[in-house]
Amino acid sequence: MILEVQGLTKRFALHELGRTVDAFADLEFTLSAGEFLLVAGGNGVGKSTLLRTLYRTYRASSGAAFYNSHRGRIDLTRAADVDIVLLRREELGFVTQFLRPRPRVSALELVAEPLLFAGVRQEEALRRSSESLELFGLKRELWEAYPSTFSGGEQQKVNLARALIQPRRLLLLDEPTASLDATARAALRERLAALKAEGMAMIGVLHHPEDATGLLDREIRLEAPSGSDARLLEALEADYVA
Amino acid sequence: MTTFSADFSTRASQPPIQLEPPRLEIAQPILEVRDLNKSYGSVRALEEVSLELYPREVLGVVGESGSGKSTLLRVLNLEEQPEGGEYHLGIPPYEGRNLLQLERFERRALRVKHIGIVYQNPHLGLRMNNTSSGNVAERLVIAGERRFHALRAAARGSLEVSEFPISRMDDPPRKLSGGMQQRVQLAKAIALKPALLLLDEPTTGLDVSVQALVLDTLRRLQRDLGIAMLVVSHDLGVIRTLSDRVVVMRHGRVVESGLTDQVLEDPQHPYTQQLVHAKL
Amino acid sequence: MSRLSELTHDWQDHSYAFLDEASKRELRRKILKAIAIPGYQVPYASREVPMARGWGTGGLQVTLTLVAPHDTVKVIDQGADDSVNAANIRRFIARVAGAATTTDTLRCTLLQSRHRIPEERLLEGQILILQVPEPEPLRGVETSSAASAVLHADADYGLMWLSLYEQIVRHRRVILGASYPVMVGGRYIMAPSPIPRWDVPMLHQAAHLTILSAGREKRLYAVPPYTDVRPLEFDDVPFRIEDQGGEVCYRTGAGHKFLNELPQDDGSSRFELSDSGYGEKLLRRQAGETVEIGATYYDERGGFYHDDLLR
Numbered sequence: 001m002i003l004e005v006q007g008l009t010k011r012f013a014l015h016e017l018g019r020t021v022d023a024f025a026d027l028e029f030t031l032s033a034g035e036f037l038l039v040a041g042g043n044g045v046g047k048s049t050l051l052r053t054l055y056r057t058y059r060a061s062s063g064a065a066f067y068n069s070h071r072g073r074i075d076l077t078r079a080a081d082v083d084i085v086l087l088r089r090e091e092l093g094f095v096t097q098f099l100r101p102r103p104r105v106s107a108l109e110l111v112a113e114p115l116l117f118a119g120v121r122q123e124e125a126l127r128r129s130s131e132s133l134e135l136f137g138l139k140r141e142l143w144e145a146y147p148s149t150f151s152g153g154e155q156q157k158v159n160l161a162r163a164l165i166q167p168r169r170l171l172l173l174d175e176p177t178a179s180l181d182a183t184a185r186a187a188l189r190e191r192l193a194a195l196k197a198e199g200m201a202m203i204g205v206l207h208h209p210e211d212a213t214g215l216l217d218r219e220i221r222l223e224a225p226s227g228s229d230a231r232l233l234e235a236l237e238a239d240y241v242a
Numbered sequence: 243m244t245t246f247s248a249d250f251s252t253r254a255s256q257p258p259i260q261l262e263p264p265r266l267e268i269a270q271p272i273l274e275v276r277d278l279n280k281s282y283g284s285v286r287a288l289e290e291v292s293l294e295l296y297p298r299e300v301l302g303v304v305g306e307s308g309s310g311k312s313t314l315l316r317v318l319n320l321e322e323q324p325e326g327g328e329y330h331l332g333i334p335p336y337e338g339r340n341l342l343q344l345e346r347f348e349r350r351a352l353r354v355k356h357i358g359i360v361y362q363n364p365h366l367g368l369r370m371n372n373t374s375s376g377n378v379a380e381r382l383v384i385a386g387e388r389r390f391h392a393l394r395a396a397a398r399g400s401l402e403v404s405e406f407p408i409s410r411m412d413d414p415p416r417k418l419s420g421g422m423q424q425r426v427q428l429a430k431a432i433a434l435k436p437a438l439l440l441l442d443e444p445t446t447g448l449d450v451s452v453q454a455l456v457l458d459t460l461r462r463l464q465r466d467l468g469i470a471m472l473v474v475s476h477d478l479g480v481i482r483t484l485s486d487r488v489v490v491m492r493h494g495r496v497v498e499s500g501l502t503d504q505v506l507e508d509p510q511h512p513y514t515q516q517l518v519h520a521k522l
Numbered sequence: 523m524s525r526l527s528e529l530t531h532d533w534q535d536h537s538y539a540f541l542d543e544a545s546k547r548e549l550r551r552k553i554l555k556a557i558a559i560p561g562y563q564v565p566y567a568s569r570e571v572p573m574a575r576g577w578g579t580g581g582l583q584v585t586l587t588l589v590a591p592h593d594t595v596k597v598i599d600q601g602a603d604d605s606v607n608a609a610n611i612r613r614f615i616a617r618v619a620g621a622a623t624t625t626d627t628l629r630c631t632l633l634q635s636r637h638r639i640p641e642e643r644l645l646e647g648q649i650l651i652l653q654v655p656e657p658e659p660l661r662g663v664e665t666s667s668a669a670s671a672v673l674h675a676d677a678d679y680g681l682m683w684l685s686l687y688e689q690i691v692r693h694r695r696v697i698l699g700a701s702y703p704v705m706v707g708g709r710y711i712m713a714p715s716p717i718p719r720w721d722v723p724m725l726h727q728a729a730h731l732t733i734l735s736a737g738r739e740k741r742l743y744a745v746p747p748y749t750d751v752r753p754l755e756f757d758d759v760p761f762r763i764e765d766q767g768g769e770v771c772y773r774t775g776a777g778h779k780f781l782n783e784l785p786q787d788d789g790s791s792r793f794e795l796s797d798s799g800y801g802e803k804l805l806r807r808q809a810g811e812t813v814e815i816g817a818t819y820y821d822e823r824g825g826f827y828h829d830d831l832l833r
Contacts, residue, residue: 011258015512016519056501058508061258071266080264081501082296085486087266103454117465239507350676369684373691376684383683390690390756412691 001068002170002201003031003054008063008077010046010053012236021232023049025225027063031170036192036202036215041222044230047205048237050222051172053077054203055094056084067170089118093168097178099159101147107133108143111162118166132161135191137183152179160184164191171195173204177211185211258510270332272297272437272470273318278327280313280494287313288324289494295438300464300471302485302502304478304517310494311474315442318472319359320349331356333437354384358431358469362443364423367430370416374426375401377415381433396433403466404429405459421452425459432463441473445480457483478518482506490514539586539619545569549587549742553733556744561706562674563657568740572614578636579737581653582611585634588649589619596623596630601638601780601796608636625799628816637700639721641779641797642816643827644730646747652715654736657743659703659713679711682754690759702761704751711754712743720763720780723831724819725751752831763832766824769793774804778824 010023023046031037039047052058054065060077067076069091074083088094101110112129116122133143136157142150147158156179163176177185192215196202206212224230271294280288287310295301305311316322317329320341329341333356344352361367368377378397387393401411406425415423424444431439444460445453457480464471464484473484481488482502489499490511498511509515537543545567552566571579571586589595595615599608603625611634616623624630627640634651644650660670663681673681682703689696700716704725714722715734725732727748735742745751755761770777772784772792779800781793795801800815807813819827826832 012508013510015515052507057503059258059500059504059510069266074265075262077259078262080261080267081487081499082264082299083266084501085267085296085299102458103451104458113465346676350678369681372684373688375691376688379687380680380684383687384678384680388757390687390759392758393687393756394691 001030002033002035003068004064004066005029005054006064006066008050008053008065009061010049010058011061012233021229021236022225023053023233024222027220027222029220031201031203033169033199033201034196035217036196036204036212038209038212038216038219039203039205039222040209040219042224042230044234045222045224046233046237047222048174049233051094051174051203051205055088055092055172070169091169093163093166093171094174095160095163095171095176096174097156097159097176099147099155099162101150101155101158103148104146106144107138107147107150107158110147110158111165114162114166128165129161132165133158136161136187137181153181153184156180157184160188160191164188164195167195167198168200171200171202173202173206175205175207177206177208189213189215267296269297271295271330272299272332273472274328274330274332275318276328278314278317278324278329280310280317280322280324286310286494288317291327291491291494291496293489293496293499295470295472297470298464298468299487300473300485302481302488303472303474303491304476304481304488305491306476306517308493309491311476311491312442313494314491315359315440315472315474318438319357319440320344320353331437354381355434356437357440358434358436358438359440360424360427360431360442360444362446364415364420364427367427368415368423371414373412374406374415374418374429375411377426378430378433381430385434397429400429400433401426403432403463405455419452420448421456424448424456428459428463432467432469435467436469439469439471441471441475441484443475443477443480444473446475446477453480460484478506490517536618539589539615540571541569541583541586545583546587549583552742553584553587553744556733556742557731557746559710560746560749561710561712561743563741563743565741568737571737573611575738576655577607578611578634578653580735580739580742581634581636581651581737582615583737584651584733584735584742585615585632586619588651589615589621589632591620593619593621593631594624594629595619595621595632595634596625596627596799597634598638598640598797598799599636601640601782602798604798625802627797627799628814637716637718638780638796639717639724639819641795641800641818641820643724643819644728645816646729648730650730650732652717652732652734654713654715654734654741655738656701657713657734657736657739657741659701659711674710677709682711686754686756690756696755696759696761699764703754705754706745706751707749712745712751714751718764718780719753719761722751722753722761723763723826723828726828726831727751761832771795771801774801774808776801776804778820778822779818 005027008027009025012021039050041047049058053060054076056076065076067074069087108126108129111132112125115125115128138157147155189211196215273295276292278288278291291314303311317324375397378400379393382393382396398408402408404425406429415426445456475481485502488502488505489496492513498505498514506518509518548567552564556564571582573579597608597612599605612623627642632649636653658670660673663685664670686696700718701713702719702722703711704714704722706712714725725745729747731747732745753761766781769781771781771794773794776795780796782796784792784794786792803813803815
């Protein structure tokens, strides 16, 4: 078992508005190594919020999410911040549709960066970075260029190449396929299949679940709890800066 | 359904779930301060401030001017003596000692060897009329280097790592742009591979494009040298780019601390919510 | 019963050796402090003497404080015993103290000097008193004396090293001539007064006591016997003394000594010993007299008498 979620509840408190917004309540599910769990549900039911709560971008209001790390079992909702930093560096991955390009940093370097932070040597990191860019079909002439000048589709390829360059123990996917062409979607599916075969567990929010056909094992369906406000929740989720 | 309820807001202003102490991170903090207090007359600049910084970590400190964040930085740089509290760095031979009780000489030796600082105002950190390379070399000379060619090489190396154009290494900072001056400060700060790098609004006052480049250099340095950094800024963008964790200060107190993305995306304290939304 | 007049001095129009006893006591105390903290600048009151500030009043006050009737005093200015300034000071000291005078370095007990140390080695028991125009070695790099005091207190000499570093960057060598900064006893940086670099090594592990005194700036400092005095230098850019260019003194034939250049009408130059007392003794020996000449700091081939200083 990789993850055991028990009674997980998220409620936003908006002090300025003097009100709270409920996202989800009392979620229960488990996830094993190599499993892919789809999070389904309509708009504004807090699908992204769930992923962010597990990644600890959001703080849970109650409940627990026990994660079996290589280093031991820990509740993601209560783990010390430095423990989460450590897990994010080593085991937890989060893929969104947003890339944050930086001036004067080439696509190749940007993709290699997570490896460099993990202590991989420069040449090795760049080699694996080019493999990853190759896989997602970014044109070779763009590898040395700066992604800030790229189209949305090209940026997304760089983003995926970067996000999936390291094997993770648990990967959270938040609509990673928006604005991707068919080739890149196929590449993503191929990469996820490979990582899944290696035992990576995944939780995904997917606009087009057919992108992951054959990979999905189970699904949980979120419904808006009483006290929720779909519009406000959507607005909150949209505030997010990757 | 929406609810307007005083009951909700009081419940929500407490942290939803209390965090546990670190269990997976086995390294000891490189920096630890406990219960720092400092007043200027009737103004409480620091009130019971406690925080820790782990090896290779970047900690952001945000707050408006007057929040006490600059005082905190001066205390951490041993420039300012607080009224009480403890300050520990996990560096031999200082381990276990409260650095606030060091003798003047020890304090200076510690600062030169183990703490680097980049000030917002380059006049505080640099000798504007001396050469840029000399500004860097001075640190090494104070630490005991007596070979001219070694000084020269080390200054050049440090400036290179800080992405400073070497052809200008003997120009005085007063003739350089603001971005270049910050790079000289950075080169000087990292010349002795300090255990701790303090950044005081390192990019405030720079052009947006220059700011991005300096931030990028800082990220690279942090990645390649693994220096623990503490960055003070009122600019949430800077904090987001650089730091793993962040503490939010107001009126000399830490009102919230957490992972950078969490504090910016799901702030818990009413003040932090205000601060974060002010940026949107 | 003795009479009052037997118990008191006769009336005098000045105190012994000109300075009043209270002033001399202050100076003795300050000198002791300076000796106790080698290289540290001790402030003192600096009294009026019948000479303008800037003409050696600091050195004169120290000499007048230390001199006794049994002393033998030598006074030089740029190495010369016979310059007007040196001659006047020497006569003044002799008159107010009743001390003997000499031009022979070996025979003097007190040697007051401006800008030189003699070529013959000073010995234990002798006191060298150097006149100092600017006692603060950090003046060139830090204009505030309050700030300099803090730098000395912290032994924070980064700025001084920075200035050497930049001289080498800009000029490929250290361009300081006179008053080359030295580190005394591994603690204080000191201005050795405007002696040439040639003389600087003579202060290192010297047998004699050196007292340096700035009358206008009102500070004195000292180098006790057998104290380390090392010029600031980088390991790979060593301190260098002035090159005498293989020239010899045209009057005595002496080489490897500090020489004065004498421009000639035809555009050429002649050179003579800067140390006139030494030159005089060489000439007398050459004329057949029996003259005792002391060992010199630099030998006939230019070798310095200490091994561990000049490289």
